Every structure is written in C-alpha cells, then in structure tokens.
Amino acid sequence: MSLQPVNPRYKPYKGPAAGWGALNAVTRFWLDSKQPFKNLRALLKTNQNGGFDCPGCAWGDSPEDGHIKFCENGAKAVNWEATKRRVDPAFFARYTVSQLREQSDYWLEYQGRLTHPMRYDASTDRYTKTTWAEAFALIARHLKALPSPDHAEFYTSGRASNEAAYLYQLFVRAYGTNNFPDCSNMCHEASGVALGQSVGIGKGSVTFNDFEHADAIFVLGQNPGTNHPRMLEPLREAVKRGAQVVCFNPLKERGLERFQHPQHALEMLTNGSEPLNTAFFRPALGGDMAAMRGIAKFLLQWEREAQAKGEAAVFDHAFIAEHTDGVEAYLKLLDDCSWEALQAQSGLSLQEIEQAARMYRRAERVIICWAMGITQHHHSVATIQEIVNLQLLRGNLGRPGAGLCPVRGHSNVQGDRTMGINDRPPVTLLDALEKRFQFKVPRENGHNTVEAINAMIDGQAKVFIGLGGNFAQATPDSPRTHKALQSCELTVQISTKLNRSHLTVGRDALILPCLGRTDIDLQASGPQAVTVEDSFSMIHASYGQLEPLSGSEMRSEPAIVAGIAKATLGNHPVDWGALIADYDRIRELIADTIPGFQDFNQRVAHPGGFYLGNSAGARQWKTASGKANFKANALLDDLLPPQVRESGETPDLILQTLRSHDQYNTTVYGLDDRYRGVRGQRDVLFANEADILRLGFKPGQKVDIRSLWNDGIERRVSSFTLLAFDIPAGQAAAYFPEANPLVPLESAGVGSSTPTSKFVAIRLQAASGGNLLGSSATS
Numbered sequence: 030m031s032l033q034p035v036n037p038r039y040k041p042y043k044g045p046a047a048g049w050g051a052l053n054a055v056t057r058f059w060l061d062s063k064q065p066f067k068n069l070r071a072l073l074k075t076n077q078n079g080g081f082d083c084p085g086c087a088w089g090d091s092p093e094d095g096h097i098k099f100c101e102n103g104a105k106a107v108n109w110e111a112t113k114r115r116v117d118p119a120f121f122a123r124y125t126v127s128q129l130r131e132q133s134d135y136w137l138e139y140q141g142r143l144t145h146p147m148r149y150d151a152s153t154d155r156y157t158k159t160t161w162a163e164a165f166a167l168i169a170r171h172l173k174a175l176p177s178p179d180h181a182e183f184y185t186s187g188r189a190s191n192e193a194a195y196l197y198q199l200f201v202r203a204y205g206t207n208n209f210p211d212c213s214n215m216c217h218e219a220s221g222v223a224l225g226q227s228v229g230i231g232k233g234s235v236t237f238n239d240f241e242h243a244d245a246i247f248v249l250g251q252n253p254g255t256n257h258p259r260m261l262e263p264l265r266e267a268v269k270r271g272a273q274v275v276c277f278n279p280l281k282e283r284g285l286e287r288f289q290h291p292q293h294a295l296e297m298l299t300n301g302s303e304p305l306n307t308a309f310f311r312p313a314l315g316g317d318m319a320a321m322r323g324i325a326k327f328l329l330q331w332e333r334e335a336q337a338k339g340e341a342a343v344f345d346h347a348f349i350a351e352h353t354d355g356v357e358a359y360l361k362l363l364d365d366c367s368w369e370a371l372q373a374q375s376g377l378s379l380q381e382i383e384q385a386a387r388m389y390r391r392a393e394r395v396i397i398c399w400a401m402g403i404t405q406h407h408h409s410v411a412t413i414q415e416i417v418n419l420q421l422l423r424g425n426l427g428r429p430g431a432g433l434c435p436v437r438g439h440s441n442v443q444g445d446r447t448m449g450i451n452d453r454p455p456v457t458l459l460d461a462l463e464k465r466f467q468f469k470v471p472r473e474n475g476h477n478t479v480e481a482i483n484a485m486i487d488g489q490a491k492v493f494i495g496l497g498g499n500f501a502q503a504t505p506d507s508p509r510t511h512k513a514l515q516s517c518e519l520t521v522q523i524s525t526k527l528n529r530s531h532l533t534v535g536r537d538a539l540i541l542p543c544l545g546r547t548d549i550d551l552q553a554s555g556p557q558a559v560t561v562e563d564s565f566s567m568i569h570a571s572y573g574q575l576e577p578l579s580g581s582e583m584r585s586e587p588a589i590v591a592g593i594a595k596a597t598l599g600n601h602p603v604d605w606g607a608l609i610a611d612y613d614r615i616r617e618l619i620a621d622t623i624p625g626f627q628d629f630n631q632r633v634a635h636p637g638g639f640y641l642g643n644s645a646g647a648r649q650w651k652t653a654s655g656k657a658n659f660k661a662n663a664l665l666d667d668l669l670p671p672q673v674r675e676s677g678e679t680p681d682l683i684l685q686t687l688r689s690h691d692q693y694n695t696t697v698y699g700l701d702d703r704y705r706g707v708r709g710q711r712d713v714l715f716a717n718e719a720d721i722l723r724l725g726f727k728p729g730q731k732v733d734i735r736s737l738w739n740d741g742i743e744r745r746v747s748s749f750t751l752l753a754f755d756i757p758a759g760q761a762a763a764y765f766p767e768a769n770p771l772v773p774l775e776s777a778g779v780g781s782s783t784p785t786s787k788f789v790a791i792r793l794q795a796a797s798g799g800n801l802l803g804s805s806a807t808s
Contacts, residue, residue: 038707038708038709039707039752040706088257089237089565089567090237090567090637102693105691106696109138109526109696110142112141112142113141114140115142116142116143116527121156125154126534127154129532134502134528135697137528138526142526142542142545143525143527144542144583145542145579146160146163146582147159147540148164148539149537151536156538156540164541165592165593165596166596167537167539168521168597171491171519172204175491178206179205179489180490180491181490181491183209183494184210184478185211185212185450185496186211186497186498187213187439187441187498188440188546189496189497190444191441191444191562192612192616192619193496194441194450194496196605196608197590198448199602200593202449203468203598206475207452207454207473207474208475210480211446212439213442213445214782215503215504216442216783217400217404218783219412220399220413220435222410222781223660223780224413224417224435224645226414226652227414227418227657227660228645228650229651229657230643231446232443232643233432233435233436234427234432235565236565236566236567236640237565237567239396239429240267240396242429243272243394243396244272244394245272245275245392245395246273246274246396247397248275248276248278249397249402249416250317250401251399251402252278252285252400252687252688255689256693257436264306268306272392273307273308273388274307275307275309275388275389277312278309279311279313279314279685280311280755280762281755283705308388310381313374313376313757313759314668315668315683316668318412318415318662319372320371321416322366323372323375324382324419326363326366326368326371327390328419328422328423329360331390332344344423349422349424352424352427353421354658354659355654355658355660355661358659358661362661374668389423390423394431395420396432396434397420397433398435398436399416399434399436402685404778405784405787405788407778407785408662408779410778410779415660416433417657417660418659420433421657426645427646434564435564436564437564440563441561443562443566444560444561444568447641452475452476452477452480458623481493482513482774483774486509486513490517492517492521493535494520495522495524497523499529499530499696501514501529501530501532501533502528502695503695503766504784505769505772505774505776506744506774507766509742509774510774514533514534514535515533517535519536519537519538520534520538521538522541523541523589524542525542525544526696528696542579542582543586544584546571548573548583549572552585552612553611554610554611556573558572566642566643568638569633570634585609591608617630670776672738672773673790676739677739678737680737680791681791681792683760683761683788683790684734684762684790685786685787685788686763686764686771687763687764688765689707689711690704695765695766712748712749713751713752714732714750714761715756716761717754720761721751724793728753729751731750732748732751732793732795733748733794733795734746734749734763735791735792735793736789736791736792745770746771747796748796749796765786768789771789771791772786776789
C-alpha cells in the first residue's frame with residue numbers, strides 16, 4: 030500500500046505524449062503572449078521556407094509535407110520570445126538588483142523582452158539606461174586595459190546564429206585569445222571528443238531520411254517528449270512499419286512510451302495513441318557503457334558460434350577490414366570483461382542484455398541516438414566510443430538507415446562549433462583564418478566553461494561577455510559560479526529576456542538587448558536572414574517575422590558583436606560596419622574559411638537549405654589512422670568517483686538533474702511538469718518509494734539534500750519535497766538549475782570537462798520543520 034499522501038500538486042499522468050495536453054498548453058502560452066494574432070502568423074512560419082528556424086531544439090525538419098512544423102515546446106519558445114511584455118528602463122527603475130535576486134527564475138523571464146541597453150549602477154544597486162555607443166566604449170576600455178587578452182572570457186549560447194558566431198570568433202581571435210567557454214561544454218562536448226577520436230568528425234553521421242530506413246533505432250539517455258518533441262513522429266512511424274525502437278533510460282518517460290499526433294484528426298477525435306518503443310531497459314545511472322559492451326560481448330559469442338557452424342557471420346568483416354583499426358584489442362577487451370561485472374555496472378540482468386543484443390543483431394540497419402543522459406558522466410567519452418564500437422562491428426555507419434545520432438539541444442549549438450566557437454580549435458581553422466585575414470591567430474588552447482569559472486574565481490579573468498544564454502544558472506556549483514562572475518571587473522550579457530545572470534553582476538555590468546529569431550532584422554541593405562545548422566548538418570535560412578518591440582534600441586547579435594569589435598579593434602581585420610549592412614558579406618567570409626560552405630549564399634537560398642555533408646557518413650575517416658577506430662576503454666572499477674569514496678560517507682542515492690516539461694534549458698516556462706504529474710512546484714526530489722521509507726522519510730516530506738565530494742566545501746539545497754516516483758532503487762532526480770548547486774565544479778568528464786550532472790552522490794536529512802505535503806505546505 031502506497032504511503033504517498035493526497036497532494037493536489039502531484040498526480041501521475043495517464044495520457045499520451047503530445048495530443049490534447051500539448052494543444053491545451055500551446056493555446057495557453059499563445060494567449061498569454063499578449064499578442065496572439067501576430068504570434069499565430071509567426072507560429073505558422075516556424076521551420077517553414079521563408080520563415081524562421083525554431084528557437085528551441087536542434088532537431089531537423091522533415092521534407093516538405095504541408096504539415097505544421099512546430100511542437101509544444103517550440104510553440105512555447107516562440108510565444109515566450111514573441112511577447113508584448115517589456116523589461117524597459119521604467120521596469121528597472123522600480124526594482125533594485127537585490128530585490129530582483131529574490132524572485133524566481135520563472136518570474137524573471139516572465140516579465141518580458143529586454144528593450145534598452147542598461148548599465149549597472151553599484152551606488153544605487155539599479156540598472157540605468159545607457160546608449161549603445163557608451164556601452165561599446167565601456168567594453169572596449171575594459172578589454173584594452175587587461176594585461177592579456179587571455180584575461181577575458183567570451184561565452185556563447187547555442188541559439189546564436191552562424192553569422193553571429195562567426196563574427197564573434199573572428200573578433201575574439203583578432204583580439205588575441207581562444208577563450209570560448211560555450212554551452213557545448215556542458216552538454217555534448219563528450220560527443221564531439223569521442224566521435225572525433227573514433228570516426229574523425231564530432232557530429233552525428235545520419236540524416237533525417239535515415240530514420241525512414243532504419244530497422245532498429247536505439248535511444249539512449251534521452252527524453253525526446255520534453256527535449257526534442259519533433260523526434261516523436263519518426264519514432265512512432267518506425268514502430269508502425271515494424272522497426273524496433275529500443276530505449277535505455279532509468280525513467281520511463283511518457284515521451285518514450287505513447288504518442289498522440291496533434292495533426293491526425295481521427296487519432297485526436299478518438300483519443301487514440303501509438304506506442305513509441307518496442308523494448309524499454311532501465312540501466313543504472315552511468316551503466317550504459319556496460320550495457321553496450323554486454324551487447325557487443327553477445328555479438329562476439331554469436332559470431333564465434335556462427336563460424337563454428339559455418340553459418341552467416343554476425344560481424345561485417347569486409348567493413349571491419351577495409352574501414353577500421355584496433356578491432357583485435359577491442360575483442361580481447363570483450364573477452365576479458367566478466368558477465369558479472371557487466372551486469373553489476375549496467376544495472377541490467379543478463380536476460381535483458383541478451384534481449385537487447387538479439388534486437389540489435391536482427392536489425393540490418395541500426396541508428397543509435399543519445400543525449401545528456403549519456404554525456405554528463407565521468408566516463409562519457411568512453412561510453413560514446415563504446416556505442417561507436419558496437420556500430421562498427423556490424424558496419425552500421427555510412428549507409429542508409431544506419432549511423433550515429435547525438436541529438437543536440439540548442440537550435441544552433443552544432444553550427445556555433447562549425448563556425449569556430451571552440452576553445453581547442455583545429456589547426457585547419459586557424460590556418461584558414463590567418464591566410465584569409467592576414468593577422469597572427471592565437472594558437473594556444475583557451476578556456477572551456479569549467480576552466481573559465483576557475484579563472485574568474487582565481488582572478489585570472491576579469492571580463493566576461495555572454496553572447497546569449499544564462500551562464501549563472503546553466504553552470505554547475507552555482508554559488509561558486511556566481512562568485513566567479515561577481516569577481517569580474519565587467520560582465521556583459523547579450524540577451525532577449527531577463528535572467529539571473531543579469532543579477533550576478535561584476536563591478537561594472539551591462540545588459541545589451543538583442544533581437545530573437547522571431548524578430549525582423551532590418552539593416553542598411555534591407556531585412557536580413559541568418560542561418561543555423563541542425564543535428565543532421567542541414568543549413569537553414571531563418572527570417573524573422575515580427576517588428577521588434579523597441580525599434581533601434583534592440584540590435585541583432587551580429588550588429589552587437591560588430592559594435593564591440595569596432596570599438597575595440599577599429600576596422601581590423603575587417604570593416605565591421607560593412608558586414609552588418611548586408612549579412613551576405615558575412616556568409617562570403619564563411620565560404621572562404623569554413624569547409625563545406627562554398628557558394629554559401631546561393632545554396633542557402635534553396636528551399637530547405639543544404640546538407641553540409643559528413644565525412645563519417647561518407648565513410649571517409651579523418652583520424653590519425655585514416656580509419657574508424659575501435660577504442661578499447663576499460664570499464665571503471667567503481668562508478669563512484671574517488672572524491673566521493675574519500676569523503677568517508679556512503680551516498681543515500683545517486684542523483685541526476687533533468688528538465689521539467691515546462692522548461693527548455695534554463696528557461697522555465699511554467700511551474701508544471703505534465704508528463705511527470707507535478708503541478709506548481711519545482712523544488713522536488715523524485716525517488717523510489719522503497720528508498721524513501723528505507724531512509725526513514727515519508728513521501729511528501731521536505732528534505733535538505735547534500736552532495737558528497739571530498740574538498741571541504743558544503744554543497745546543499747534545502748526544503749525539497751520527496752515525491753515517490755517510478756524510478757529504479759538507489760536513484761533520484763531533481764530539476765536543474767535548482768539542483769545545480771549540488772554538482773561539484775571539479776566533477777567533470779574525463780577528456781571533455783563536462784559537468785557530471787547525471788551522477789551526483791547525495792545524502793538526505795529532514796528539513797527544518799519537516800512539513801508533509803497535504804498539510805499547511807499545500808494550503
């Protein structure tokens with residue numbers, strides 16, 4: 030019998046993903062934008078030719094089919110950005126920064142669009158209006174005063190366009206540093222590192238059309254129903270045509286179970302739905318590497334049995350011989366791994382591993398997808414290379430319906446890296462820039478996100494410029510990150526909406542309001558398009574549709590970058606103003622220096638854009654060996670990091686941080702999480718009911734959460750409500766950014782420096798008062 034108390038704010042969700050629930054949510058956000066009729070026109074242009082690219086996720090678009098091409102969370106993103114509410118000088122006159130810090134992240138962004146450049150006045154603790162010229166001059170003065178360009182940090186959000194990102198990296202390298210911490214460092218950095226070493230390119234090898242030809246699609250550590258809802262349709266269609274959709278996720282997320290298509294009238298009218306998987310496995314947190322190795326070990330066993338019987342081979346020997354290197358060392362590693370170790374670390378039974386292996390073997394063409402459930406671990410690089418190893422054994426790379434698919438988050442995070450936003454840039458990029466622009470390009474590696482935070486804390490970085498995003502909340506170890514920003518001489522935030530980074534100020538601080546994807550970008554030569562790259566290496570043009578709220582007081586990201594560059598460097602190495610007058614000129618420079626972009630302006634004008642290409646997808650291996658590399662990484666002896674074991678305490682649970690359904694990255698659209706049944710609250714801890722009782726608590730009780738790390742720093746969040754949830758024993762989950770203070774800055778992935786937000790050792794204790802929901806806490 031469940032001890033979960035009656036709680037009006039927590040009720041398990043029974044419906045399918047999308048469907049009527051999604052339509053209701055879209056309608057609510059549409060009306061709440063305060064300009065619904067304008068926004069309806071904008072929504073109908075989302076991801077359409079001549080329209081704008083969705084400011085949400087990086088999932089690609091289907092071929093032209095006449096369908097509406099936005100999902101529930103895409104509609105939220107559009108209406109959230111295209112609001113009539115304004116955060117203007119009058120707003121800042123009403124509130125001190127200290128008063129704004131007391132508000133929730135949701136309240137801050139809900140206030141509306143930033144409309145004017147603002148400068149922080151420490152004497153009054155308020156932001157006051159400034160001019161663009163004054164803002165650019167202030168930034169230039171600070172940058173020129175630094176003893177070294179390496180004392181500045183230049184952060185990039187994944188929503189920056191290709192044009193803005195290209196100008197940004199050009200300016201920063203002309204200024205003299207490779208300090209490019211960016212949002213990739215916190216999500217798919219491990220994918221880029223692992224794939225670069227294994228197959229020679231840090232991107233996925235599949236296209237959208239490959240999903241139509243796959244016999245099996247493995248989905249690892251991903252929740253597409255919330256994070257990439259447009260992915261649900263190809264998964265549904267795969268199941269309907271008889272393909273296997275095999276999910277590995279500790280939580281049985283609704284977006285991996287059933288789907289009701291909002292554009293299928295009969296399905297909506299009958300309240301029907303379709304399954305989204307044919308098998309669902311629930312590994313231990315961090316156990317996916319062992320699970321994939323277990324599948325490979327079964328394949329090796331069956332390969333030897335087939336050889337002994339003279340039957341058809343399990344491995345693709347021709348592919349392995351022609352295209353790969355290192356298979357012998359990898360097969361020896363498989364032999365040396367015991368089944369006991371693989372079961373213990375994966376959290377799966379031998380029967381479950383065998384079932385997954387048989388599904389993999391039966392499929393002629395397999396796509397493996399993954400997201401941050403894979404990338405945010407200490408051993409994420411090794412885990413992704415294990416995924417590659419598995420695909421190499423059967424030649425599931427470089428042919429239709431097969432390949433590797435890291436599913437990116439931000440809508441242009443992949444494009445930003447393509448444009449050169451990279452703290453460890455390839456030599457080929459630096460050579461191309463130096464040749465084209467005739468200046469000495471810095472060659473030393475710069476700072477990633479973790480390194481940038483440490484540099485600011487240590488006083489080695491004095492200026493922080495954020496091109497979009499919410500650095501203060503997106504990063505781990507929140508109190509230390511906030512301290513890092515506050516120790517700067519200058520912090521600059523280029524943003525559309527108010528967020529906590531604007532309130533985590535340096536000694537001097539600027540807010541620079543920028544146009545969003547939905548806004549018309551009018552420059553000297555007329556309305557401008559920007560471009561983005563999706564997860565399938567497709568390059569799309571994006572045209573804003575709505576008049577900006579405050580005219581010239583809001584500027585485009587390329588124009589802001591160019592303004593900072595001109596104030597700092599003059600017309601070196603380019604005429605920045607001329608580039609902003611016509612973005613075609615920026616794209617011509619991209620075509621001159623970035624591989625795959627020849628005839629950029631002509632090709633992007635084609636309906637649907639163009640395919641950038643993928644060397645691994647073409648079976649061209651840009652690795653040192655000239656082949657795809659099997660990587661023989663040893664399994665960890667213990668998933669618990671040494672710093673946890675050395676703390677002298679045993680964890681109560683292992684925590685992963687995740688998004689709610691009313692959230693995209695750090696943007697909180699609302700306080701509900703429909704698919705998990707949570708309403709009006711975010712400070713919650715999902716845990717197995719047996720664990721709650723084992724630890725001496727009751728469902729609904731409020732607890733303080735403390736993370737374990739042997740460095741003398743106490744990391745704690747308070748008054749989180751325990752919710753009994755269908756989650757494997759020993760595991761827990763909580764929303765970020767609320768749980769980010771628990772993630773140690775030093776707890777980062779080997780080879781990637783990605784924060785390990787999916788594996789945090791925690792202990793619980795009763796919160797002061799220890800209220801139960803259902804009593805005064807819910808009244």
